[in-house]
Amino acid sequence: xxxxxxxxxDAHARQRAxxxxxxxxxxxxxxxxxxxxxxxxxxxxxxxxxxDHLPDSATEILLICQGGRRSLLAAEALAALGYRNVSTVAGxxxxxxxxGLPMQRTDIDExxxxxxxxxxxxxxxxxxxQRKLEAARVLLVGAGGxxxxxxxxxxxxxxxxxxxxxxxxxxxxxxxRQILHTDAGVGTPKVVSAERxxxxxxxxxxxxAVAERVTPANVDRLLDxxxxxxxxxxxxxxxxxxxxxxxxxxxxxxxxAVHRFEGQVSVFDAGRQRGVxxxxxxxxxxxxxxxxxPNCAEAGVLGVLPGVIGLLQATExxxxxxxxxxxxxxxxxxxxxxxxxxxxxRLDADPHCPVCAPDRVFPGYTDYAAFCAGG
Ligand SMILES: [Zn+2]
Numbered sequence: 422x423x424x425x426x427x428x429x430x431d432a433h434a435r436q437r438a439x440x441x442x443x444x445x446x447x448x449x450x451x452x453x454x455x456x457x458x459x460x461x462x463x464x465x466x467x468x469x470x471x472x473d474h475l476p477d478s479a480t481e482i483l484l485i486c487q488g489g490r491r492s493l494l495a496a497e498a499l500a501a502l503g504y505r506n507v508s509t510v511a512g513x514x515x516x517x518x519x520x521g522l523p524m525q526r527t528d529i530d531e532x533x534x535x536x537x538x539x540x541x542x543x544x545x546x547x548x549x550x551q552r553k554l555e556a557a558r559v560l561l562v563g564a565g566g567x568x569x570x571x572x573x574x575x576x577x578x579x580x581x582x583x584x585x586x587x588x589x590x591x592x593x594x595x596x597x598r599q600i601l602h603t604d605a606g607v608g609t610p611k612v613v614s615a616e617r618x619x620x621x622x623x624x625x626x627x628x629x630a631v632a633e634r635v636t637p638a639n640v641d642r643l644l645d646x647x648x649x650x651x652x653x654x655x656x657x658x659x660x661x662x663x664x665x666x667x668x669x670x671x672x673x674x675x676x677x678a679v680h681r682f683e684g685q686v687s688v689f690d691a692g693r694q695r696g697v698x699x700x701x702x703x704x705x706x707x708x709x710x711x712x713x714x715p716n717c718a719e720a721g722v723l724g725v726l727p728g729v730i731g732l733l734q735a736t737e738x739x740x741x742x743x744x745x746x747x748x749x750x751x752x753x754x755x756x757x758x759x760x761x762x763x764x765x766x767r768l769d770a771d772p773h774c775p776v777c778a779p780d781r782v783f784p785g786y787t788d789y790a791a792f793c794a795g796g
Contacts, residue, residue, distance in 0.1 A: 424496040426511040429520045432483050435508070440481035443467065443474070444514070445495045449541050452548045453534045456485055456514060457523035464495045471502055478504045485510040485517065532625070537579055550743045551579060555625075557742045558582040560647040562635050562663060564611040565589070566727030567677045568653035569601040571735040576619040576626040578739055583619070584629040586643055587611045587654075598724040635659050637786035640666045649738045651675045653731065657708040658789035664701040665786055668692040668777045673741050673748075676701060677734045682723050682758045684730035687768065688737050688749040691777035696770055698750045703771035708789055726758050 427435065436442045436458065444455050445464040455461060462474045475482060482504060484492035492509040499507045510517060518524060540546040559580050561568050564587040575583055589611045591602040606614040612630035619628050633639055635654065640662050644650060650672050652663050667674040671692040678685050691700035740746050753766040772778055
């Protein structure tokens with residue numbers, strides 16, 4: 422027996438007369454909009470346990486999906502199970518909505534639903550994950566080459582609160598890679614320029630612009646309340662300071678660095694996983710002598726390189742916030758742009774590390790600020 426397809430208007434009238442309307446789409450589709458008073462039961466669940474969701478095989482049942490195809494298949498399955506009075510809504514929820522029929526109120530607004538629809542459709546993110554991102558607080562140190570792509574994508578992804586710390590002003594030589602900034606912004610504080618660009622992209626993301634360099638005096642305050650720290654400063658004083666602060670305060674640190682045609686990225690999570698996850702000092706207990714530190718001398722860098730590394734940092738930050746996948750914890754990922762190769766090195770926690778060894782009392786911050794003075 423062929424399944425009867427009803428127009429949305431007829432289906433609505435039948436629903437008002439007592440028919441049960443069942444939306445067979447997945448939860449993630451339903452949060453973006455569902456016919457009013459519909460029962461949400463994903464198609465597989467409905468087929469597996471119809472009796473748990475439907476009154477009885479004689480009651481009139483209307484099935485609806487997005488465009489009308491899935492509901493038809495579901496109706497055929499129900500008919501095969503003995504449900505005699507099953508119809509579907511032609512054109513699905515799209516047609517229902519286009520006909521101006523009542524929709525269920527959802528707790529997400531239209532901007533949220535539209536803006537994050539590609540996340541909401543991923544079962545691994547979904548509404549739950551997007552809410553997590555919205556509630557997340559990220560500290561990004563540096564609004565430069567690494568910070569630019571990281572900040573753009575974090576804001577685009579819907580990070581609710583992004584604190585950006587940088588005391589620099591935009592220089593024309595930055596524009597080859599620091600894409601948050603524009604030619605018109607030369608001479609503007611980087612955090613101001615960054616806030617402007619990020620607000621234009623996603624006004625939902627609250628930008629906390631802090632025009633300060635990270636120092637032993639302010640690092641605890643900068644890390645206060647944040648879930649993830651991203652090191653986009655790419656200099657030794659900031660790197661060691663952020664590492665030590667993240668160990669002390671138990672925050673995951675997404676590390677990134679670039680030099681000429683090569684970059685590297687990792688996640689240091691020793692603060693939360695003492696003795697298991699390494700910190701940066703497990704690799705390099707002390708900074709190299711200033712004359713051996715290329716950052717101080719402003720070595721050249723291929724403009725796209727921090728783009729690649731900064732995006733890997735943003736990816737790791739989002740994964741950490743969502744609890745998704747396998748982080749770079751305990752792995753150093755190195756990228757060679759000229760060979761177009763990624764290489765991975767395993768990193769172990771150093772049981773004698775000066776800051777993160779399990780029995781170690783926090784030694785206090787070291788001020789490496791004078792470190793680059795001669796550079
Ligand atoms: Zn360590």
